[in-house]
Amino acid sequence: MESQDLRNVGLKVTLPRMKILEILERQHHDGYHLSAEDVYKILLDEGEKIGLATVYRVLTQFEAAGLVRRHYFEGGNSVFELNRGGHHDHIVCLKCGHIDEFTDPEIEKRQQAIADQLGFELQDHSLILYGICTRCQKKK
Amino acid sequence: MESQDLRNVGLKVTLPRMKILEILERQHHDGYHLSAEDVYKILLDEGEKIGLATVYRVLTQFEAAGLVRRHYFEGGNSVFELNRGGHHDHIVCLKCGHIDEFTDPEIEKRQQAIADQLGFELQDHSLILYGICTRCQKKK
DNA sequence: CAATCAATGAGAAAGCATCTCATCCTTATT
DNA sequence: AATAAGGATGAGATGCTTTCTCATTGATTG
Structure with missing residues (x-):
């Protein structure tokens, strides 16, 4: 029940937030770490008209809410991954x-x-x- | 003998490189970690007309030569410090x-x-x- | 001191991320 | 359901760090 994840952290349930959460969940199984740009491209591929600014906003909100972790790997842009439990x-x-x-x-x-x-x-x-x-x- | 440091790593001895090396050395004693912008400002304060692009170039060369270490702390811009021996x-x-x-x-x-x-x-x-x-x- | 080739300065450009603001959508309330 | 209120969104502008371009300057070798 994903929409509950959002309510639990005090965020309105909107299509962009649901979609982005879903993408993070889907990719998480493969151990991938996505940049905001990556997420944006996946959204485009799937026909969603969601702006890049929204992707950044939502990811930042998710991070603040503890749903997501942000990592600063070498070379510049940061990557995100779902914060399902265990630290690593x-x-x-x-x-x-x-x-x-x-x-x-x-x-x-x-x-x-x-x-x-x-x-x-x-x-x-x-x-x-x-x-x-x-x-x-x-x-x- | 600083100019030797530069020759040792195959870099020509120029005023910008000497100045930047000197600043890194001076600040190193205080344990400071300087961004390229920081170095640039110090140069300005001291009346040196050295371009920001040169600061970035020189720091990158110093890093490649092993004279300097670059760190990616949270929040974006990277910082540099002299690589005098011991890792930490x-x-x-x-x-x-x-x-x-x-x-x-x-x-x-x-x-x-x-x-x-x-x-x-x-x-x-x-x-x-x-x-x-x-x-x-x-x-x- | 001349010739060569690298280094520099200044501004343009690239890349990532955030901000602005008019419009749209969720949500709580009727 | 319909509505009011305020948060969320899209698109583009903007900001900031870093790199690139290229004409000019400067260090080095013989």
């Missing part, structure tokens, strides 16, 4: 852009310890590993 | 922007282990913690 970090292939996800309790623990030690109240973190994936290593 | 990660205050640096061998080790496990040839990483620094906690 990313490892990005520098050649093909493939992204894998992982979590490491030990790293999380150390992060908290470091913040404590430096007197920071830890609120968030961003950990991204960059490398060459198996497939691209072979293609050499 | 960053913790950024979400209120005042203050940046502390740290390294944690345990985290580094885990990162390598994770990359191995996922079949990636690890090349680089970006770890940024976000929180509220001691000073800003008190200002509440």
Whole structure:
């Protein structure tokens, strides 16, 4: 029941918001991370007349509402993914852009310890590993 | 002997490059991280007629040459700092922007282990913690 | 000191993201 | 259902960071 997701966070149920949520859900299964532009193009492909400004607005609202996470990978534009439960970090292939996800309790623990030690109240973190994936290593 | 730094990496010794190197060195002691715009403003303040395009060009060259590291913090524009030896990660205050640096061998080790496990040839990483620094906690 | 080739400045251009505002649509209320 | 009220949207303008272009200037080698 998607429309409930929107009401729960105090957002009106509108066609753009439903469509964008649906696209994020659909792509999430494949582990994809979409830029606003990506989402916009998918909408166009599916015949929806939704403006790019709306896509940005909605994604930003979704982020503020906790429905979505935004990541700043190298190279500029940020990407979004559904925030279904568990936190995870990313490892990005520098050649093909493939992204894998992982979590490491030990790293999380150390992060908290470091913040404590430096007197920071830890609120968030961003950990991204960059490398060459198996497939691209072979293609050499 | 700064000009040698430039020759060592195959760059001609020019006034803009010397000046920018010098600014990075000067600010480095304070732990500051400068955007291209910051560097440009400092140059203006000091009466140097150096174009913004040159600042970007030079910083990018310095990065390619390994003299400088570029970081993509949240919010858009990237910042630069001198790459004097040791690698380190960053913790950024979400209120005042203050940046502390740290390294944690345990985290580094885990990162390598994770990359191995996922079949990636690890090349680089970006770890940024976000929180509220001691000073800003008190200002509440 | 001359010749060569790279470096620079200034402005144009690109790319991502946000803003503006008139119009449209959801929602709460009749 | 119909309506009023205020939020949401589309399209284009705008802002901001970064890169590109190209004519000019400057560093380096012999």
